Amino acid sequence: MxxxxxxxxxxxxxxxxxxxxxxxxxxxxxxxxxxxxxxxxxxxxxxxxxxxxxxxxxxxxxxxxxxxxxxxxxxxxxxxxxxxxxxxxxxxxxxxxxxxxxxxxxxxxxRATWGMERQVRLTAGVIVLLGLLLGLVVHPAFQLISVGIAGGLVFSAVTNTCGMAAMLAKLPHNRPRxxxxxxxxxxxxxx
Missing domain, CATH: 3.40.250.10 (Rhodanese-like domain)
Incomplete structure (x- = not known):
């Protein structure tokens, strides 16, 4: 193609x-x-x-x-x-x-709608930080959340697709109408 x-x-x-x-x-x-x-x-x-x-x-x-x-x-x-x-x-x-x-x-x-790329960066960053924090405070296994997000970002870059963007696109704030x-x-x- x-x-x-x-x-x-x-x-x-x-x-x-x-x-x-x-x-x-x-x-x-x-x-x-x-x-x-x-x-x-x-x-x-x-x-x-x-x-x-x-x-x-x-x-x-x-x-x-x-x-x-x-x-x-x-x-x-x-x-x-x-x-x-x-x-x-x-x-x-x-x-x-x-x-x-x-x-x-x-x-x-x-007039101030966040673009999908910005929403993905925010969501990925929050999930990575949450995984690291839970890994330090609750149990080290929670760090696997951060690993999963990192792997997803690599896959997204390699395939030029974004599963997180597809999920975020379905949220109500991305579909005001x-x-x-x-x-x-x-x-x-x-x-």
């Missing part, structure tokens, strides 16, 4: 009006700020959306975005397995904002 084409932020901005933009982050992350015109189809729903995304490629190129580029690259690979060609945004919405480009927010959306996939897919069909 080849690596999907990656567009730089300025390159994507120049052709924004020609692209169908799919944001594969959680609804909470999407609400915190997304590329203009982006449609939210969370990564865990991408397979269900393949026929409609395929239809969108008839009208132009598809750009898949996430916070840093890892989830969008995974989404592009899933799409490629199903015969759909899509590009990813280099550095994701983080790079987009860092380059001074505007992020849109739904009306009434929170349900991903309205049916309406999103209808909007995708009508583009």
């Amino acid at each position: 080849t690596t999907p084409t990656a567009l730089a932020t300025d390159e994507a901005r120049a052709s924004l009006h020609e692209l169908t933009i799919i944001d594969v982050r959680t609804p909470g992350e999407y609400a915190g700020g997304h590329l203009p015109g982006a449609l939210n189809i969370p990564l865990d729903q991408i397979r269900r959306a393949v026929p409609d995304i395929r239809h969108a490629t008839d009208r132009g190129d598809v750009l898949v975005v996430c916070a840093s580029g890892a989830r969008s690259e995974n989404a592009c690979k899933i799409l490629a397995e199903n015969g759909v060609t899509a590009a990813t945004l280099s550095g994701g919405t983080g790079a987009w904002a860092a380059d001074g480009h505007e992020l849109h927010r739904p009306q009434g959306a929170p 349900a991903a309205d996939l049916d309406n999103t897919l209808a909007a995708l069909r009508n583009r």
